[in-house]
Amino acid sequence: MIDSFILMVMCLFALLAIQTRLLRNAIIHLAVVSLLAAFLYMRMAAPELAIAEAVIGSGLVTLLYLAALKRNRVYTIAIVGNGETSRLADRYMHHIERTNALHEIRQFFLVREYEVQVVFIPETLEQALRNEAYDLVIQEDDSGIVAYTDDESYVMMELEMLIQMRGAQSDLRFARYQQTGATLQLIDPSAG
Amino acid sequence: MIQDEQHPTESLILQLAIGLLFPFMLLFGFYIIANGHYTPGGGFQGGGILASLFIARYVIFPVEDIDSEKLHSLQRIFLAFILLVPLFFLFSGIITQFPLLRKPYLTIMDILIGIQVGFGLGVAVLRFAFFQGSGQTWHL
Structure with a gap:
């Protein structure tokens, strides 16, 4: 009874691992499959195999996949609050998350199989632009959402071109900046 | 928390959690190796746990300061011992003459296999992490 239940859950997680589009989720699902297999070996009175499965399958292989995923670059999208909304961080972030623009950006990264993470940061716009950990900085102003991209990033240029080709169905505008030494310079802020 | 230009920072949660678990993983690996002859486990399983220590260290501290060539040659020496012991x-027939030596013999073999497997898998993973591609270290 318990065995067949575990087998069904294993099948479920195996299907989830191939259905998800985020590689990190797939890795964790595979680790869960491996862990359940170890438990099943335990119930079938094969503790030696269970230990090997737990160590190799859900320990070593998971860590190896995670290390491999590290080589695949993760893009960080930073959302900067504007003045008065920074206290309502959660609600503001949900508001941004629901916008069409962010959905399109996510789709852009998903289609190319890049890992992407969205963070809400309490820093000001200039601090965020100076921080090299953020690849794309998003701020909402009165006329819509502005995405600030580094002038030297080819991926972000591709994103900009793609969204501009789609036309005006999203209220997303792009602004490029260039950082030379300590000076931060916006290039053509009304682009788009 | 290490934080400067050369050492890219990982998340504090990862650093703390793995740092806390690290000695217990080490202890558990050696426990499984040392008790391999009368409880489940043994050299290979314990060695796998020891190898996961290398990767755990790489996950929280992706710096290329482990000499994998040295590890590789150490692993070869242990492999030679596995054949020689x-x-x-x-x-030589010592085991049949002195049956008391059986337990020490199994323990010695488990320890040798465990360390060899640990170094071997660790070297494989570190090579994979460091030496493929441009040799640059990536961070999350």
Whole structure:
């Protein structure tokens, strides 16, 4: 009874691992499959195999996949609050998350199989632009959402071109900046 | 928390959690190796746990300061011992003359296999992490 239940859950997680589009989720699902297999070996009175499965399958292989995923670059999208909304961080972030623009950006990264993470940061716009950990900085102003991209990033240029080709169905505008030494310079802020 | 230009920072949660678990993983690996002859486990399983220590260290601290060539040659030395110890114990007939030596023999073999597997898998993973591609270290 318990065995067949575990087998069904294993099948479920195996299907989830191939259905998800985020590689990190797939890795964790595979680790869960491996862990359940170890438990099943335990119930079938094969503790030696269970230990090997737990160590190799859900320990070593998971860590190896995670290390491999590290080589695949993760893009960080930073959302900067504007003045008065920074206290309502959660609600503001949900508001941004629901916008069409962010959905399109996510789709852009998903289609190319890049890992992407969205963070809400309490820093000001200039601090965020100076921080090299953020690849794309998003701020909402009165006329819509502005995405600030580094002038030297080819991926972000591709994103900009793609969204501009789609036309005006999203209220997303792009602004490029260039950082030379300590000076931060916006290039053509009304682009788009 | 290490934080400067050369050492890219990982998340504090990862650093703390793995740092806390690290000695217990080490202890558990050696426990499984040392008790391999009368409880489940043994050299290979314990060695796998020891190898996961290398990767755990790489996950929280992706710096290329482990000399994998040295590890590789150490692993070869242990492999030679794995071949030599049974030759000495089994073919000379010591085991049949002194049955008390059986347990020490199994423990010695488990320890040798465990360390060899640990170094071997660790070297494989570190090579994979460091030496493929441009040799640059990536961070999350």
